[in-house]
Amino acid sequence: MIGGRGERRARNHLGTMEGINALKVFKGPFEAKEFSTIVNMEGKKIVIRDFTTGKEPEPLPEGAIDIGRYNEMRPNMYVSDMYQDTEKQIEGYAGVRNIHMGLDIGGPAGTPVMSFADGKIQKFGYNPGKGDYGHVVIVQYKISDTNVWALYGHLSAKSVGYKYIGMPVKKGDVIGWYGVPGENGGWPPHVHFQLSFVEPQTHDLPGVVSLRDHKRSEIHFPDPRLVLGKLYPGEGLIVPKGLEIPERYRKESKKS
Template identity: 40%
Template sequence: MSRQSDIDFEAFSFAEVVKLPPQYHVFDLTSGAMDMPPNFTYGVGKYNEHRPDIYSSPLFAGERDYHIGIDIFAPQHTEIHNFYDGVVYQRAYNGEALDYGYTLVLKYELNNTPLYALFGHLSKASYHNNPPGKIVAKGEQFAWMGPPEENGGWPAHLHLQLCYECPSRCDMPGVVNKADLEAALRLYPDPQKVLGKLY
């Protein structure tokens, strides 16, 4: 497994993944309310946030509720750009209720160290346009946020999750239980390392 110290994220310049407006809503999902305020169109959901009332599907076994990615909320079909030069490593449709829906995992090399990023809750077109092995340049628009019927049944948003280990399939646990949280935070670093500070 790669270690966080292997990658000096501050030595790199990353492109914007979603073009956010100057003002957007920062959600507090510790209370379970995933409603966008009427005066906002864009929003951000936090990394390492305890969300006890969000994950009601049996998929989460009633106890996985610590979020270890970043959510960016925007209108469906909002464009998604690559933060750095990478290659499509895996693609899948994770179709269970409240799963990721259409999903991509991209692979990067930073300081000669592999880094993987999961882009979840995408559109069907994002899947079909990105076969494994496709090279995606830094800043290139390559995917779109999916509507609920394609993204697992969620309000339109991107779930971005980083990982130091090569995933065995096109999936990562976007939420973990409390017992696994410490290890998960080491394996899945804060996506703000590539997104920049969002909150």
């Protein structure tokens, strides 16, 4: 669900912080805040997907909404070159990428997507690659004096119309709609929602990352449930059943 180029260091104090403890620090801006839902889920059956199995998911029941989890390793899903090319860099992230750093909310094409708070349009555009985001809108927010960017991906073509950089948006404003596969990167209709403490350089963020980049990605891209609420239980990296994480990555985790 990505494309993009270049690497940059965070311009704020996040860039000087190391280790996953930074996540605990940055939960602060979101606490005691009231955010708008980005998709109307009232009265809908919600299905929490498990993409760690590497198997094709069951069809979504009519009228239901499905949730794709944050921080989930997804084997067999990201098979195009953009995910398998170990040299390609997206905002400084490379390697074979299959750990999902956003949260997906699925439903019918044309479903409205709303801004969770007051902000302004920072980037928008079209990422045309197979398996990419398709049409994207990125909104910049100021949450308790902390800059936060949110990427809304896999949108329809009309979602990027009549927009301009710096355009103000209000909490609850419709900023786009779910796209069909022909305009959303080739995926079933859904929105990929991703938070970032690092300013995107284009209409892109690495929505999936490699295991080697995972620890810093947790710092750069916090859990979307800080905004969306506790849509499902659990925290930390979600891996396929029985998978042993290599020692070098577990050591990094312990250090942080």
